[in-house]
Amino acid sequence: MDLTTREDEKANHLGRQYDLDGNLDDWWQADTEKRFLEKTNCIIDQYGNYTSETQDIKINGIYTQGENIADNGGIRVAYKAYMNWVEDNGKESMLPGLVYTPNQLFWIASAQIWCSVYRPEFLRNKIISDNHSPENVRVNGPLSNFDKFSEDFKCGANSKMNPEHKCIVW
DSSP: OHHHHHHHHHHTTTGGGBOTTSOBOOOOOHHHHHHHHHHHHHHHHHHHTOBOTTTOOBOOTTTTHHHHHHHHHHHHHHHHHHHHHHHHHOOOOOOTTOOOOHHHHHHHHHHHTTOOOOOHHHHHHHHHHOSSOOHHHHHHHHHHTOHHHHHHHTOOTTBTTBOSSOOOOO
8 A cells, every 4th residue: 555655645735736747837727726625624724633642642634635635535446446456357266264355354454464563652752743633543534534434344424433523635
């Protein structure tokens, strides 16, 4: 998923500053920028309301917005690629001994790359100084914004992972 995240970054705050030939030229129109800022503010507010479970520190939604937007876009691109693969190759079978559907396993695999354990002091410094949200937020934030996740896991309406209001930038 990191590749899809990097591609998403090219299309937002950085990529908009360059034309097709790579020349510095902010080519967005005023209404495009306005809509993007509205969607960006949704992400800023959403992530700014996440609090580290162990450090009791709120995530800085402004400082982490670029990476949060990229994470949200990246998972959408990865899921679309998986769905294209399924369309080309046929629906996958359930794996023996597992209770998860192939779609659910996609989500589990996409989350697993963010597994991490930190010393409390390191996590505190990471939250304060890193422009990436903590790993658990990098999973829960984008997945809670994507209706396909809540459909695949049958998350209840207005639950933590299926809120009524979702932030969708791309």
